[in-house]
Amino acid sequence: MFAKIRLHTALFLVSLIYAGTYSLAKDIMPHYMQPLGIVTLRIAGAALFFGLLQLVVAPGERIRGRADNLRAIASGVLGIGLNQLSFFAGLNLTTPINASLLQTVSPIVVVLASAVLLKDKITLPKLAGVALGTVGAAALILSRPSNGAEAQNALLGNLYLLFNATVFGLYLVIVAPLMRKYHAFTVLARIFLVGGVIAIPIGLPQAIRADYASFPLYIWGEIGYMIFFLTILAYLLNNWALKYATPALLGVYIYLQPVLAVLIAVATGKDQFTLDKAWQAALIFVGVWLVSKKPKPTASPAPAPASELAAE
Template identity: 50%
Template sequence: MNKQVQVHGALFTVALLYGANYSIAKEIMPDYVLPFGLITIRVVSATLVFGLLSLLLTKEKVTSRKDWGRIALCGLFGITINQLSFFSGLNLTSPINASLVQTISPVVVLVMSSFLLKERIKVYRMVGILLAGLGAMLLISGSANNSVEGHMLGDLLVLLNAASFGVFLVLVKPLMQRYNAITVMSRVFLVGCLGVVPFGWGQVAATDFASFPLSIWAAIAFVVIGVTMLAYLLNVWAMKYASPALVGVYIYLQPVFAILIAVSLGKDTFTWQKALFAAMIFGGVYLVSKPKKPALPA
């Protein structure tokens, strides 16, 4: 299979998982597990699984102090700040609001890529990001009129989450050029776990797991396996072959999936207007991923 097809398939899957996460995680919080408790369950589980996979499959070591410093920053921005702010924010605001605020992340990716990776921002790529962002905002704003108003603090926390994840996407790219994806994620989650556990362990201990119905266990399994392990692994693997801007712009597909899931549950309706906005998002993704034209022979 063509590598570009694999990359887009991986990023598409990530967007679908994250899009579903907005509604599924809200079923868990706060009635069954408080936000920091859910984060701790999610991150500790992923740390153990990625650590075991690293020992069994790669046995690769990170010896460079510079790389460990970057891993520490990835753990801080990609796990600790990212997870604590997202689930706290989602607990306070609506899935619609949260998915709308998430669209700021690609802007952070572009700015940080220019600053840290010295990547030049192409005009057509900027147009693609603006087109996709406009489509996402129009799509969600049309649905937000029929949704519960989000709490400002929740929106601000999701904004912090989006910015921190954008920084993570840029910071992790050089590591993906030197190490296996499992090696990177096992170290990043270990660092992130050390930052998350002090905040959430008390909430985990206070959770009444015996009261969980099967649907909540299934929702937790989806959050841990799908949204954490699979999504992060696919994201960092894609970073080997895609620019941070392309990875970031796929975040714009999350609100599309959030709307489609709401429609399937009978909580929203799909119109031609929404179809137009979705087409704008896919058009923006195309422009961002558009390959450079080969230089003409002299």
């Protein structure tokens, strides 16, 4: 019982941390710091943390072999570098609710990437889910922001976030064999190092230009939240929970995250939830549910009882 409570607590905290990010980041961007500057602070802090942690927890372990090293590089480029750059660039331009809903299309990308890279079969329900999710995401991307919502360029921001969901879905497929073969901290230390090589040179000028002396205390708190809670704690909790959670349970929390994000965005006045967003979200949710649904195993028919044979 206690193990189940710990698992649900970890998954809920991960969902809550991600959900809060969509609204809190809007306080920082673009007035106090540009999006790529935040990415630089996040990745630099996480790379240092996971690098030191790996030295303590798994000091002798290294990613070995050409294939695994190429996979680690691809994971760092997609899952850390491009993922973080596109997420914050997109969130800076669009609204928190749009951003949170578009993040849920990652399972659809995972299904398509698995079909191409791992030769997994796409069933008819999964194909229908891809179609519904695509229609919902397209409608959301092309929609206009709600009245009062903060959006500099919603269309471009939504496209950035669609790209973000795509590269993150690819990352999940590519990194999975590494997570099964090596210690999680060994993998995280390597991919954050690779991501830092990609993202830090791009975002460093924005990080340097920020006027840190003008930051009020709550902005410092939100930047600390981005570095510790979003980048470090969420990764640690997520990796631990993935070892014990069933696909069905993970699916529940996939849907919980945007719900929490909507509640936080509306409560803090960062966005408004409209009927248009409701049906767009419904299409995406149904699509994700269909692609995440496991096909029922086909069992060989059991011999019919004598009474049934007689009835036939």
